[in-house]
Amino acid sequence: MDKLGVRAVLEQIASYLQLQGENRFRVRAYRKAARAIANYSGNLADAVHTGDLATVKGVGDVTLDIVKELVATGRSEMFETLREQSSPGLVELLRVPGLGVAKVRLIHEKLDIDSLAELEEAARDGRIASLPRFGPKTAERILRGIAMLRRTSDLRLFHHALEEARIVQRALTQLAGVERVELAGSVRRRREVIRDLDFVVRHARGARDALVHRLGDAPDVTEFAGKQGAVTLSFAGGSVADVYLAEPETFGSTWVRATGAEAHWEQLMKLARERGVPLEGVAYPEEADLYAALGLAWIPPEMREGTGEIAVAAADRLPRLVEPRDMRGLLHCHTSYSDGNTTVLEWAESCRQAGYEWIGITDHSQSAPYAGGLAAADVPRQHAEIDAVNRQLDGFRVLKGVEADILPDGSLDYGQPLLDSFDFVIASVHSRFTMTEEEMTQRVLTAMDDPHMTILGHPTGRLLLSRDPYAIDLERVLAKAAAQGIAVEVNADPHRQDLDWRWVRRARDLGVNVSIGADAHSVGGMANVEIGLGIARKGWLEAGQVLNTRDAESFLAHARRRRETWAHAR
Numbered sequence: 001m002d003k004l005g006v007r008a009v010l011e012q013i014a015s016y017l018q019l020q021g022e023n024r025f026r027v028r029a030y031r032k033a034a035r036a037i038a039n040y041s042g043n044l045a046d047a048v049h050t051g052d053l054a055t056v057k058g059v060g061d062v063t064l065d066i067v068k069e070l071v072a073t074g075r076s077e078m079f080e081t082l083r084e085q086s087s088p089g090l091v092e093l094l095r096v097p098g099l100g101v102a103k104v105r106l107i108h109e110k111l112d113i114d115s116l117a118e119l120e121e122a123a124r125d126g127r128i129a130s131l132p133r134f135g136p137k138t139a140e141r142i143l144r145g146i147a148m149l150r151r152t153s154d155l156r157l158f159h160h161a162l163e164e165a166r167i168v169q170r171a172l173t174q175l176a177g178v179e180r181v182e183l184a185g186s187v188r189r190r191r192e193v194i195r196d197l198d199f200v201v202r203h204a205r206g207a208r209d210a211l212v213h214r215l216g217d218a219p220d221v222t223e224f225a226g227k228q229g230a231v232t233l234s235f236a237g238g239s240v241a242d243v244y245l246a247e248p249e250t251f252g253s254t255w256v257r258a259t260g261a262e263a264h265w266e267q268l269m270k271l272a273r274e275r276g277v278p279l280e281g282v283a284y285p286e287e288a289d290l291y292a293a294l295g296l297a298w299i300p301p302e303m304r305e306g307t308g309e310i311a312v313a314a315a316d317r318l319p320r321l322v323e324p325r326d327m328r329g330l331l332h333c334h335t336s337y338s339d340g341n342t343t344v345l346e347w348a349e350s351c352r353q354a355g356y357e358w359i360g361i362t363d364h365s366q367s368a369p370y371a372g373g374l375a376a377a378d379v380p381r382q383h384a385e386i387d388a389v390n391r392q393l394d395g396f397r398v399l400k401g402v403e404a405d406i407l408p409d410g411s412l413d414y415g416q417p418l419l420d421s422f423d424f425v426i427a428s429v430h431s432r433f434t435m436t437e438e439e440m441t442q443r444v445l446t447a448m449d450d451p452h453m454t455i456l457g458h459p460t461g462r463l464l465l466s467r468d469p470y471a472i473d474l475e476r477v478l479a480k481a482a483a484q485g486i487a488v489e490v491n492a493d494p495h496r497q498d499l500d501w502r503w504v505r506r507a508r509d510l511g512v513n514v515s516i517g518a519d520a521h522s523v524g525g526m527a528n529v530e531i532g533l534g535i536a537r538k539g540w541l542e543a544g545q546v547l548n549t550r551d552a553e554s555f556l557a558h559a560r561r562r563r564e565t566w567a568h569a570r
Helices: 003-019 024-039 042-048 061-071 079-086 088-094 101-111 116-125 135-154 158-173 208-216 248-259 262-275 287-293 309-314 344-353 376-392 437-447 474-484 499-509 523-538 552-569
Strands: 177-184 198-204 221-227 230-235 240-245 329-333 358-364 396-404 424-428 453-456 487-491 516-520
Touching: 003 024, 003 061, 003 079, 003 101, 003 158, 042 061, 061 079, 061 499, 079 396, 088 116, 101 116, 116 177, 116 376, 135 487, 158 177, 158 240, 158 523, 177 230, 177 248, 177 437, 198 208, 198 248, 208 221, 208 230, 208 240, 208 376, 208 516, 221 516, 240 248, 240 487, 240 523, 248 262, 248 287, 262 309, 329 396, 344 376, 344 523, 358 424, 358 552, 396 552, 437 474, 453 552, 474 499, 487 523, 499 516, 516 523
Parallel strands: 198 240, 329 358, 329 516, 358 396, 396 424, 424 453, 453 487, 487 516
Antiparallel strands: 177 198, 221 230, 230 240
């Protein structure tokens, strides 16, 4: 069993134990192990064999034994036992956003409900609203949660899909007759959530039929179906892949077609008809060959959504999208002063080793007790520690930042005197998500009047596949950000990816600067930056529009500018 399968089993075990009223620390241990397995960068089977997995933080003795059993046999005795003892319907109810264990238990005990269909009916007919501490609003939230669950049930977060895709890509590469395997589809375009995995396989001329048979017999393939232009494979781990087969002469055109959104390909065909350029029956070994035949520069995959990129390419005005090599600073990182598990020094050393020049530390502010918010009395101690690290390290700089809560009245947590002590401030909404659109918009607009705000953090509060964005008028927010010189964040946490790439492009058009925030709580969270870069590139951002590409002094100058303008106006 691969990492994704092991993670899923550990998470299911945690859910079963939760429903049985097991000690919360034991439940947390299984969820922690599931995250550790999901984030492990090496080969899981090799790590089990060598014993390296035992050294991975978050994997304890008990969970390690379960992982070993799963890798060796594909089964877990504990999981099977718990599944027999528990109603699978109740575990499904736990997936409904806003329904915790206590509520699920109460619903089951009082109404004998153990399926989504029964829950939906009870929420509609008033039985849920009549339960103690529930009421009509809870019933409405449950109905919205069920609708979201059904809408997203066949979708996966980008980072999970990418990991699956790379596993499948390696498996395809090992098949005899395969010369080259490339990712395509929505994964290559770096969409935030993914439904299908797509690949283009190059094979020798005349070898298609033999390769099709090999695909059907490939390891872990449980289902095999042919369709026009592709072969669909279902794997034991749950992955489903559309594999497009191409000879060397047609590889480039096949890859373009398999990558782009349908609108992108349709617009390419329209341009081809207008210019009398055939797209089929002509050799296009590489993607650039096809675009060149149409008089276009190669269009980056992230842009291929059919939203104007072809016209821009035709006018020779394609942006030079921001790249990893442009990134100089790491922003939005939490330490052990709040809900992170990394010290200031550990962050600094890890970032320097990764090639960054500076890091902006941003622990949660005091109004975030759920995240161990940094108490006002502890701020001087943290700042003294940052000063000490800066004296210790040559050629690297740690900046004093904070992720300050935007309180319901629009004020920033801590207040002016303490906020003055920070180099910069990320201001974020973490509470009262159910405000009306006008209330939430006014809350954020009011916060933007505070000259301490450098960056507006995760501007819509969404959690992909689990929580919709809160209601807010982003057009007004972005317009004010442009006027006030406030940057907006592309939060790179794979569960957020907030700001949405469509709004990133609107921010770009309005002249709003953007920061890419790792929202990292451990050193491993630095990998989130790759996801944030994908969203920035989908929003057509160039390096100059991203704060992380500046040196530390230029970034600090941006943060100081608003405060100095405000002080002068006073």
